[in-house]
Structure formats: C-alpha cells, structure tokens
Amino acid sequence: MSEAEEIGESSDVAPSPKKRNDGETAVHVRGVRKQFGSKVAVDRATMHMRSRRIHGLIGPNGAGKTTTFSMMAGYLKPDEGSVDVLGFDPRNVDALRGRLGVLPQDAQLPASDPVGEFLTHLAKLQGLESGAVEEIAKKALVEVGGADWWSTRCGALSHGMAKRVALAQAMMGSPEVVLLDEPTAGLDPRNAYEVRQLVKTRRGKTTVIISSHNLQELEEICDFAVVLDRGVVVASGKMSELTAASSEVRITLKMSRRDHGGNTFRIPESDLPLPALREIAGVTAVIFEGERNELVLNFDKKLVEAEVVIGFALSVLLQRQMLISGVGKGRGLEARVMDLTD
Amino acid sequence: MNPAVEVALIANREVKKNFRSVKGILLAVLTIMGGVAFTFILSGSEKVRSKIEQQAKLQQQMQEQMQQENLPPDGSGAPALDPLQRNAPPRGNGSSGSHRPTTPGKPPGEASKPAEIKVTAEDLKKFNTAVYEEAGLAPSVAAYLGRAPMSLVMVLFVSVWLSPLLVSLLGFDGVSSDLQYRAYRFWATRSRRWSFLLGKFLGLFVSVAITTLAMNFIMWIAIAARGEEPFFTCVSWGFQLWMRVLPAVAGWMGIVTLISASVRVPILSLLTTFAAFFAVFVIWIIGVNVDNDFLKMVCPYGYVTHLLDTKIDQYLIGLMLSLGSVGVWIGGAVGIFRWRDV
Numbered sequence: 001m002s003e004a005e006e007i008g009e010s011s012d013v014a015p016s017p018k019k020r021n022d023g024e025t026a027v028h029v030r031g032v033r034k035q036f037g038s039k040v041a042v043d044r045a046t047m048h049m050r051s052r053r054i055h056g057l058i059g060p061n062g063a064g065k066t067t068t069f070s071m072m073a074g075y076l077k078p079d080e081g082s083v084d085v086l087g088f089d090p091r092n093v094d095a096l097r098g099r100l101g102v103l104p105q106d107a108q109l110p111a112s113d114p115v116g117e118f119l120t121h122l123a124k125l126q127g128l129e130s131g132a133v134e135e136i137a138k139k140a141l142v143e144v145g146g147a148d149w150w151s152t153r154c155g156a157l158s159h160g161m162a163k164r165v166a167l168a169q170a171m172m173g174s175p176e177v178v179l180l181d182e183p184t185a186g187l188d189p190r191n192a193y194e195v196r197q198l199v200k201t202r203r204g205k206t207t208v209i210i211s212s213h214n215l216q217e218l219e220e221i222c223d224f225a226v227v228l229d230r231g232v233v234v235a236s237g238k239m240s241e242l243t244a245a246s247s248e249v250r251i252t253l254k255m256s257r258r259d260h261g262g263n264t265f266r267i268p269e270s271d272l273p274l275p276a277l278r279e280i281a282g283v284t285a286v287i288f289e290g291e292r293n294e295l296v297l298n299f300d301k302k303l304v305e306a307e308v309v310i311g312f313a314l315s316v317l318l319q320r321q322m323l324i325s326g327v328g329k330g331r332g333l334e335a336r337v338m339d340l341t342d
Numbered sequence: 343m344n345p346a347v348e349v350a351l352i353a354n355r356e357v358k359k360n361f362r363s364v365k366g367i368l369l370a371v372l373t374i375m376g377g378v379a380f381t382f383i384l385s386g387s388e389k390v391r392s393k394i395e396q397q398a399k400l401q402q403q404m405q406e407q408m409q410q411e412n413l414p415p416d417g418s419g420a421p422a423l424d425p426l427q428r429n430a431p432p433r434g435n436g437s438s439g440s441h442r443p444t445t446p447g448k449p450p451g452e453a454s455k456p457a458e459i460k461v462t463a464e465d466l467k468k469f470n471t472a473v474y475e476e477a478g479l480a481p482s483v484a485a486y487l488g489r490a491p492m493s494l495v496m497v498l499f500v501s502v503w504l505s506p507l508l509v510s511l512l513g514f515d516g517v518s519s520d521l522q523y524r525a526y527r528f529w530a531t532r533s534r535r536w537s538f539l540l541g542k543f544l545g546l547f548v549s550v551a552i553t554t555l556a557m558n559f560i561m562w563i564a565i566a567a568r569g570e571e572p573f574f575t576c577v578s579w580g581f582q583l584w585m586r587v588l589p590a591v592a593g594w595m596g597i598v599t600l601i602s603a604s605v606r607v608p609i610l611s612l613l614t615t616f617a618a619f620f621a622v623f624v625i626w627i628i629g630v631n632v633d634n635d636f637l638k639m640v641c642p643y644g645y646v647t648h649l650l651d652t653k654i655d656q657y658l659i660g661l662m663l664s665l666g667s668v669g670v671w672i673g674g675a676v677g678i679f680r681w682r683d684v
Contacts (some may be wrong), residue, residue: 075527076683093534097343100531107524112362113355121355125532127343169528 019185026051026207027072032065032081040069043231044081049224051176052204056218056239058212058333059228060341065211066105068228069181072209074103085177096127103170105181105211109162111155115141118154119169127305130142140172141165143198145191167195177207184217196221219243219333229341245330249309251295254323273320280312292323348537356545357552369511370553377557380500381564399465433654433667437531470495486652490579491571498583501554502646505591506623508553510615513546513598515608517679520607523575526684536676543599543672547592554591558584586649587659589664593642594619596671605676630631639663 027049034042042064051053057065058164070076071083074090088095110118119137128136141147144164149157157165170178183199184192199221202208212218218239225242227235228289240246255267269288277286277297283306287296295317299309306329317324330336360366471488474495475481475574487495520526529538562580566573598615605611622641629637629644638644645667648660 058344070683073527073531075530077681090531091535093531094343097532102527102531104524104527107527109528110359110525112359122532123529124351125343125348125529166528 011138024051025049026086027173027209028082028084029068029072030082030084032068032071032078032083034064034071034076035079037168040231042071042228044076044231045228045231045233046081047226047233047236049207049209051207053223054199054203054208054210054221055226056222057209057224057228058218058337061213062230063228063341064231065228066181067231069105069179069209069211073100073104073179075104075298077099083119098128098173099176101170101172101175101178103166103178103180103183107166108153109154109161109165111153113154114151115146115154115157115165116150119165122169123172124271126173127272137168140168143171144168145194160191163187164195165199171198174206178202178209180208180210183210184212184214192217215334215337219338225333227337227340234340235336239333240330243330243333243336246306247293247298247301247308248330249297249299249313250328250331251297251313251317251324252326252328253295253317254325255293257323271320271324277313280309280316283309345534345537348533349541352538352541353544353548356516356542357548360545360549361552365515366512366549369508370556373508373553373557374560376504377560378564380497399469402465411545436471436554466492467569473588480651480656482652482656483647483650486650489573490583491565493565493570494562494576494579494583497558497580500589501558501584502587502590502643505550505554506594506619506642509546509550509591509594509598510612510619512549512553513595514602514612516542516546516599517602518608518611521684522608524684530684535680539599539603539644539672539675539679542602543595543668546595546599550595551588554588555584583650587646589661590642590645590649593645593664593667593671596668596675597622600671600678603679639667642667646672 025048027047029047031044031046032042033040033044040087045064045068047068047297049124057069059065067076071078072085072090074083074085077091083090085096085100090096090100113121116137119141120133123133123137124130138147138150143194144167146161146164146168149165150162154162154165163183164230167180167183170180180199184195187195196217199208199210203223210218210222222239224234224237225239226233227242238246253272256264257267258264269290272288272295274286274288275297277283280297280299282299284300285296285298288294289296293315297313299306299310310327310329314324314327361370444526467488469488470490470492474484474487477484479487517526520529526538533541558580562573562576565571566576571579597618601614601618602611605614623643625637626641626643629635629640642664645660645663648656648663651657651660
C-alpha cells in the first residue's frame with residue numbers, strides 16, 4: 001500500500017485505475033522510485049490526478065517535487081514503478097503529441113531563435129495544423145502578455161519574459177494535460193497574478209499539475225494537492241480537505257484588554273462562551289488554541305455550511321463583547337504543510 | 343507525425359541555429375578566411391609547382407635522349423622522378439653538386455634550357471598521376487586525380503584534413519548544450535529522441551557542407567581569377583571532388599553526435615571529441631603502417647581514397663563504409679540518448 005493510501009486519502013482522490021486509461025484519471029503515478037547516486041529523491045510515491053482539474057504538487061526543497069514532475073513529463077525514467085499520462089508512458093511522444101504541454105523548471109530558451117520562430121517550430125512538431133501554427137503560436141503569446149515579442153530573440157528576453165514564453169509553449173494548442181513547474185517563480189506580482197488567472201481559465205477543460213513553493217498561490221488555484229516530504233507522499237486530496245476549509249472555522253480573538261487605569265490584562269479562557277458555541281447546529285467540537293488565540297469550530301459539512309457556522313459564532317461572540325481579529329475557513333495550506341513536513 | 347517531417351523540421355532549425363549563433367557565424371567566417379589564406383598560399387607555391395612540372399618534362403626528354411644514345415636510363419646526374427628527391431645529392435662521387443640536369447658528354451652550361459620546354463596538358467596529367475601514385479594512391483585514383491587541376495586537388499586534401507576540426511567545433515555542443523541548459527526539454531514531448539538526434543546530425547551535415555562549399559567556392563574564384571584554370575573547370579572539378587569526399591566527412595559528424603549526446607557538459611564534449619578524433623586518427627595511422635584494412639576503416643580518412651576511385655565497386659565500398667560508420671555512430675548515440683535522463 002502506498003504512503004498516500006496509508007495516510008487515508010479521502011474519496012476525492014481517484015481510486016487506483018484497473019486499466020491504463022480510465023478517462024477519469026489523467027495522470028497515474030504508481031509506486032515510483034528515483035535515486036540519484038545514494039540519494040533517494042522519490043520513494044515509492046503513488047498519486048492519481050483527476051482529469052480536467054488543477055492539482056498542486058507541494059513540498060519543501062528536496063521533497064522530490066521536481067523529480068516527480070520530471071518523471072511525469074518523461075524527462076526522467078523511474079527506477080521502479082510506472083507513470084502514465086492519459087494512459088501512455090510519458091516517453092511515448094507519438095501518443096501524447098499535442099496532448100501534453102510542459103513548462104520545465106529552469107530550461108533555457110534557445111538564445112538565437114526569435115520567439116515567434118521558436119513557438120512556430122514547436123507548434124509544427126506538436127502536430128498542429130500547418131496553416132494555423134502561426135496563428136496558434138501568436139495566440140499563445142498574447143495570452144501570456146507577450147504580443148510584442150514575436151520578433152525578439154529569446155536571448156534578449158528578461159527572466160520573467162522568458163518564463164512567460166516558456167509558459168506560452170506549454171499552453172499552446174490547448175493540450176489535455178499541462179505540467180507547470182514553478183510557473184510564477186521570478187515574475188512580478190502583476191504577471192504572477194495574470195498567470196494565475198490564465199491557469200484558472202483552464203479549470204474544467206485541462207488537467208493542470210503545478211509544482212510550486214508558493215502555497216498561497218496553490219491554495220488559491222488548485223482543486224487537489226499532493227504533499228511530498230523527503231520523496232514520500234505525506235498527504236493528498238482535495239485542497240479543501242487538506243486545509244480543512246470545508247469542515248473547520250477559525251476565529252482569531254483579541255484576548256488582551258486595557259482597564260480604566262491603562263493596565264493591560266488578559267481575558268481568562270473561562271470567560272469564552274464555549275458552551276454556547278457548541279450549541280450551534282452542526283458544530284461537533286469547539287476548542288481554543290491559546291498560542292494563536294484561535295477558536296476552532298469543527299462542524300459536519302453535510303449538515304451545515306461554513307458560512308452559516310461563522311454567522312452564528314460571530315453573533316455569540318459579539319453578544320459577549322469579544323473583540324474579533326480575524327475569521328477564516330480551515331487552517332490554510334501553509335499551516336497544514338508545516339504540520340506535515342519537517 | 344511522419345518521422346521524416348519531424349527530422350526535417352529539427353534539421354532545418356539546426357542549420358538556422360548554426361548560422362545564426364555567434365559560434366556558427368565565427369566558424370563560417372574563419373573557414374572562409376582560411377579558404378582565402380589557402381588561396382594566397384597556392385599563389386605563392388605556383389612558381390615552385392611550375393618548376394616541378396618543367397623538371398619532369400626535362401627528365402622525360404633526357405630519358406628519351408639517353409635511350410636514343412643507348413645510355414642507361416638511370417645515368418648519374420639525372421633527376422629522380424619523385425620531385426621530393428630532386429634535392430638529393432647525385433649518386434657516385436658523393437660531392438654536393440648542383441641538382442640541375444646535365445646532358446652526358448656536355449658541360450653543365452650547355453644543358454637544355456628550361457625556357458625552351460613547353461609543358462602540355464597531357465604532360466601535366468602524366469606528371470600529376472605519377473606524383474599521386476608515388477604518394478601511395480591506387481592507380482585508378484591517381485589517374486582520376488591526375489586529370490584534375492592540381493590546385494583543386496590540393497584544396498580537396500586540405501579540406502579533408504581540416505574537416506574534423508570544423509566538424510568538432512561546429513558539432514560538439516549540438517546536443518550537449520541542449521542537455522546542460524535543459525533546452526531539450528522543450529523538444530522532449532514533441533519529438534522522438536531518435537528523430538531529434540538524426541535531425542541534429544543532418545543539420546550539422548548541411549551546415550558543414552554549406553561552409554566547406556563556400557570555402558571551396560572562394561578558392562575556385564581565386565584560381566580562375568589568376569588564370570590558372572577556367573572558372574567552369576574549377577566549378578565542375580571542384581564540385582565533383584567536394585561531393586565525392588562529403589560522405590567521408592559525415593563519419594566525423596557521426597562521432598561528434600555520439601559524444602555530444604553522451605556528455606552533458608559542452609566543454610567536456612569538446613575535449614572528448616578532440617580525444618576521440620585523435621584516437622581514431624592514431625588507429626588509422628597504425629592501420630596504414632601495418633596495412634590492416636579494419637584499422638584503416640575505423641577512421642573516415644580511410645574512406646576518402648575509395649570515394650575518389652573511378653571504379654564503381656570501389657566507390658560503392660567507400661560510400662557503404664561512410665554510411666555504415668555513420669549508422670554505427672548514430673545508432674550508438676540513439677542507444678544512449680533514448681534511455682538517458684534529460
């Protein structure tokens with residue numbers, strides 16, 4: 001049994017396929033292991049990526065994200081296990097031509113090639129209709145905000161511009177599966193935002209797998225995530241499950257006050273209306289985490305929505321004249337990943 | 343996609359890249375400048391060559407005269423046929439006499455005057471053929487080259503000897519730089535690995551062919567401009583000779599493609615290429631000295647004489663050897679590149 005299965009993947013993770021391509025799962029990674037010298041980069045990792053969803057590949061440096069990503073793209077051959085993309089070995093270029101787009105990390109564009117010529121060349125190799133390759137390449141370039149770069153040599157582009165050209169070649173021709181390794185690394189906030197919006201437009205049409213360190217970004221755009229640590233899958237599932245966003249509400253309170261004499265004092269925890277909060281319909285547990293001054297309300301997502309719980313909880317707290325600093329659903333991906341990884 | 347289309351697309355881009363990159367432009371300029379420099383050297387050696395030809399004609403006349411006077415044809419004082427032996431001291435008394443020919447029974451001052459000797463085209467052919475035979479070429483090859491203008495034959499041999507240098511400098515980073523800077527990853531999902539390599543090889547072949555043809559063309563113009571040979575003769579003979587040796591040059595390209603696909607770091611690829619070329623050259627030298635056909639055929643130099651042969655079977659042997667060696671080297675390259683991590 002894989003690590004992912006051992007940790008109790010939720011039903012949102014697609015079951016292991018019995019045939020190479022079941023139509024529901026775009027990418028299967030089954031027990032892959034990759035070793036570089038004495039270092040094991042990925043150790044029997046198993047993951048299944050659903051079709052037409054956006055997936056995140058998460059983990060700290062050295063977790064094995066890029067190695068896993070490279071095996072999905074066919075750059076690296078697993079020492080053990082197998083990888084299927086749309087039911088085919090990722091090295092089967094003929095079967096996947098035009099169906100798999102990849103943005104590799106740190107791959108340099110050919111310096112002497114003009115951008116337009118480079119994209120057109122790749123579009124031709126991708127098997128796109130010969131009469132339409134230029135139009136498709138231009139469209140891809142426009143999508144990443146590089147309409148003016150057609151005649152610019154790749155070597156003359158800045159890092160951010162080159163990254164966007166690389167993104168354009170990955171998205172070009174609307175492939176069924178797109179693998180993006182650090183798509184917004186090195187981009188300014190505006191361009192990073194535009195790239196995120198571009199990826200979001202593919203939701204429901206394309207299977208997108210993003211490897212990134214930027215957890216806020218992944219939390220924002222991904223439907224599913226796989227967390228890797230030291231080459232092992234430590235968690236996987238829906239993003240909302242991983243962050244507990246669909247079954248947990250967190251309310252941050254201001255617990256310190258000033259008396260009339262200007263002295264600061266801390267409200268005792270016994271003053272918190274925990275019993276009243278537990279009586280809210282659907283709420284299953286309420287605890288107070290003193291270190292963060294957070295009230296954590298767990299609820300049954302089948303009975304009640306998070307927003308309803310938030311409304312009632314705030315009402316109870318305001319009646320008790322509690323000061324509220326913040327409200328959120330779940331702990332957030334960052335906190336979750338910190339818990340899962342060393 | 344038809345593999346031939348894939349190969350053609352990659353080869354086409356490779357040619358453009360070679361003539362657009364700084365390295366490619368520099369090499370092309372240097373090669374063409376080398377052609378110009380060689381033309382000047384040819385011009386300087388023109389007087390020497392003229393004297394050699396006159397000497398040969400003189401010797402022939404003397405032999406005819408000696409035969410008429412019933413004197414032994416190897417009479418002392420007669421110059422050797424081999425022009426390299428002309429400066430050897432005369433046999434017999436051991437004194438260092440003049441190498442100028444003398445007629446027996448007449449004082450040296452009364453010898454035939456070179457100015458009176460007229461060298462016909464037929465004399466030149468005979469002389470050139472004899473020179474090539476003396477140099478160890480097969481009679482059919484010597485006869486073929488004997489008909490060609492000597493300047494062009496010199497150009498041919500210089501081109502052949504320098505071709506490994508051009509091939510190594512132009513091709514050492516053909517694949518290795520794409521691996522080091524990971525640019526190959528843009529192609530990995532769009533082209534079969536073998537067709538990528540074959541495209542790279544063909545691109546290099548066309549680049550080298552164009553460069554050497556340009557170099558030859560400059561020399562043809564120079565030779566024709568000096569009135570040594572009519573331009574049409576230069577073009578017809580020069581093109582013929584260039585075409586004949588091109589398959590042998592492809593052997594070097596096969597080796598450099600294999601090394602470039604095996605070594606990720608371009609500078610290591612260059613050094614390995616130099617080492618491999620030198621090793622192959624040494625093996626050829628050994629093969630020539632011990633008269634071992636197998637050792638001679640390891641090196642592309644060994645195919646040239648076959649390719650210059652007018653006997654169709656010999657020419658086909660040369661062609662098959664060239665293509666066979668390319669097949670072996672490219673086959674090895676594909677074997678390595680197909681399974682390696684990129």
